[in-house]
Amino acid sequence: MTDLRYEAPATADAAIALLAKATGTTRILAGGTDVLVQLHADMIEPELVVDIKRIPGLNGISREAGGWRFGATATGIELMDHEGFSKAWPGIIDGVKLIGSMQVKGRATVAGNLCNASPAADSVPPLMSSGVIATVVGPNGKRDIPVSDVCTGPGKTSLAKGEIVTSFFVPDAPPHSGSAYLRFTPRTEMDIAVVGVSVNITLDASGTCTAATMALGAVAEKPILVPDAAKALVGTKVDEAALDKLAAVASAACRPIDDKRGTKIFRIKVAGVLAKRTAAIALQRAKGGAK
């Protein structure tokens, strides 16, 4: 056990420099709701923890041209409480609301949920199906990448050494769009998704689907986009037949494992069930319904 160092730099550059210089394992401390669990259980023995919460500019939720931007240290509760954002992106909020208890959401961040790289992270499928872009800063400068390119496997990301996610850009959806996320867990709360499904739907004025995206969680080594979702829904009124097709597409996209939280068979079947239910909510929202 090495002596663990804690640093709380005041700038992103300083944080990057610290991370880049470190020789051993490092962890970024945003909400800390995963890092402290891993430390407590001796699952990780990092030499350095870099607290990014004191860096100005990494927090907050704001409008900018063509969309919303929120920072890497914005907590779940900050997002849920933000009237404008939560009204615009109910699907993302569906996911955020499910990241642990109120206590956990008071600390946990979407950036942390993403970079912890759990296949079952609840906020990640809605970010993916909503086309959210992560802004990444590192020793070699800044780059914007789709959230769907960040997680590469359980606990693994495409970020290079010294890189940190600093914010997310959520591009505005066209009119008549709706999004939703549902997960299945044995308990109503305080649980890890056995299956998570996010669906975004855009309709034209007549109610015909013009665009659809779907992302799944907990059914593969990472959250996955399901491109065939568009084939199932686009051009339809998102009727029962289209929803059945979507369910089949969702189940077909699963490549799950048997583990303590669920079986393969269960995950594959329930992915389809949830795809239908999620799409129904997204459709309702696209039509301007309350839920």
Place this chain on the structure above:
Amino acid sequence: MGRPPSPFGTMIKYEPKALHVIGGKPTDRPDAIDKVTGRARYAADINLPGQLFGKVLRSPHAHANILSIDVSAAEKLPGVKAVVTRDDFPDMEVEYAASGELMINFKDVTRNMMAREKVLYDGHPVAAVAATSEAIAKKALKLIKVEYEVLPHVINVVEAMQPGAPVLHDDMFTRGVEPKPEKPSNVALRMTSKLGDVEAGFKKADVIIEREYNTAATHQGYIEPHASVAHYTDGGVAEVWTATQGHFVFRAQIAKLLKMDISKVKVTPCELGGGFGGKNNVYLEPLAVKLSQKSRRPVKMVMTRDEVFRASGPTSGTNVKVKMGATKDGKITAAFAEMNYQAGAFAGSSLGLAAITVFTRYDLENVLVVGHDVVCNRPKVAAYRAPGAPMIAFGVEGVVDELAEALKIDPIEFRLRNAAKEGTQTHFGPKLARIGYIETLERAKQLDHLKIPLGPNQGRGVATGFWFTLGMETSATININEDGTASVIFGTVDVTGGMRSAFSMIVAEELGITADKVRAIPSDTSVLGFNFMTAGSRGTTAGSMAVVKATRNAIARMCEIAARKWGVDQDQVVFENGHCRPAGSNVGDFEPLSVPALAKEASYYGGTIAGHAEINVVNQGPGFGTHVVDVEVDRQTGAVKVLRYSIVQDAGKAVFPDFVKGQWHGAAAQGIGMALNEEYLYNDKGQMINAGFLDYRIPVASDLPYLHAEIVEVPNPNHPYGVRGVGEVPIIPPIAAIANAIYDATGVRVYEQPFSPPRILAALDAVAPKMAAE
């Protein structure tokens, strides 16, 4: 359970009378204010000057021989003050003792607290360290080198019973089998219990149902991890502050395991953060004392949640076969059960208790119960609220539901036709005294719950439960203070805080004063004679018997003071409504003396007023309950939602009714948790893979409906106020009631607990094609 009840035991017959305090609400709860302000002291809140932190090194293997243990590097680490292993503890002979509701064997207890020849489960202690900080202690654990020879392991109870299964103990030859088996096995005990002739009984039956059930091991899930602080003085005395349900029993076990005199061990029970039977056994205590002795410093040890799950006692997982037959008019003619119960790494499951409860709701002529106590590579089971009973009730109440259905009789009506009552002969010995089972069924029929219509995919289930009430050694002392207030010191651990209220109320009732003038104080082991632990629903029932006896001693003393003051014989004084009065008008015209007045006079007339009782309570009255549940099943995901839940139970007499209901809510919630999601999960190496509150899923607030509780009162004939044990019965019916409700909702019977979504979905999908074809 060892010897039959003592003929020298104490029992006070029911004394019907008008009550002023009992059955109401106390003006305060003595324990509660400190609990809401954060000042109540639990074991982990105790800190002593110079204290060290102790940590335990645990086996990562389910089954292995220990070839060597090298602690030299750990001992050299700066800050490490003591290390202990098996070599620091004396070996123990086979010797049985009661510990809570289960029996223990000291040969096993010493091996469970610290492995000797072998490790027998993932989490089994191998060494312990005391250091100046927790971080150093953890670092030291990593420096201990243990060489293991890994052996094949067995987790499942049925597999453990098979010939050729890995044998945990070479010296285990099944008891209860004649002649003694030639080979050792994992079956520690085979027991049978019978009444009448089951074969003849089944011949009379028009319908016979025979089913097999499996249940998973579940944990008590108390929120407070085990914690102990030990201080071994230079004078050779061990002082221990700990999380326990029985400080006197712990004292005896610590003394035995460390070869100390009992007089040199003092145990103080701290405020207890939940036990439910799981804090009936020593785990950390002997290790902390030994580390303190070696380091000459106080040592504090606190388990992590992971350790609690891996190494403290869950309940038995089981495999059970139940066969029952009934005539067309709904009379049960015969009942058979085979019960295979996991004991964990050492013999001693809850089998014996389960065997008592199996059919004891029904008035039966022909019963056969066969049971096996089976060891396997899991932590040693501990008691868990009505130990062993919920699992066998799942089977029996399920078969009863199927019989009722086959005979087209309402399930409550079917039970009424077969209900146990006063005089019912049990298969295990005694005849039942006055009980309230029928009254709970009749009350359940009146529930508004039953009138609520069910929607699609919703179903309703009924199940019932029985649990006895333990007596055992119980002591109490009461002091009437100089101002006439009373202090009552009791020796059962107040596991929920309710005992302090109940005892205050009972003493107030006896003394004719208000409950706020009585302070009930939990004792340490130095101020009272031996008390058995808070187990078997005995805390308030047996505890109050000692409290009543002690109070009546003090009342006799007050009558003596009045007699001396008045210059009359003591038998010419009576105590009524809080006053000593002349027994009749012929005694003389004396002003009645109140308790405060008597207290004031006590010194002159002979000294302080006190009373005490040290008794062995016997013949406690059992409790019965009937539960009704509504569920909704999501046919596409297998999720089961509990919509409504009603608990009806005979409390005998509820001393503090709101608190009694609170216990029932909690017990039912635990049973619902067992039914829906709770289970121990293992990987193929025999390691537990859900040792935390995230994946061992106890119910959260949003999982449960509002739980409705109704108290029925059929006084216990063997208690002065008619009180019955109340805490355990309500965990028994939920698994069965929910299984029966799932059937009502879906048409599918489930025979394996928990009823987790993947299992329910698979069961629904398995019959879906068949149903479609029909």
Place this chain on the structure above:
Amino acid sequence: MARHHVNCTINGDHVDYLCDTSQSLLDVLRDELELTGTKEGCATGDCGACSVIVDGVLVCSCLAMGAEMNGKSIETVEGMASGNELHPLQRHFIDKIALQCGICTPGLLMASRKLLERNPDPSEEEIRFWLAGNLCRCTGYNNIVDAVKAAAAEMRGA
């Protein structure tokens, strides 16, 4: 091992302490400052027994580092009553028998207090979902729901 020197406010009092990086806020409260009212049930954020309020936000103190607390304002159960005057939630928890063993109570009180700050009139469902992060094994939650409702009514002046 260098220890961190942290200045913060706890229940309105200025406090400074030294801690290791490995110590959580919960460890600091219990082991360094002897504020043992905040309980440890799991140390992994799954039981809520260690709930405290940091800068107005309800958190699990086991999931925050002691080293992070410079300049923060921390509220624990010890600061809930004003002198000898119990907070309405504390009173109603006692009155409704919302506690038995009491180990989960400090966390539940902190969580309930935050709920009522945000929502003075929560429904049963809102209470149950807000408190889902606080495990209680004794009560089955019924009486906790009742106590929160009763306290809410009193605090609203209803």
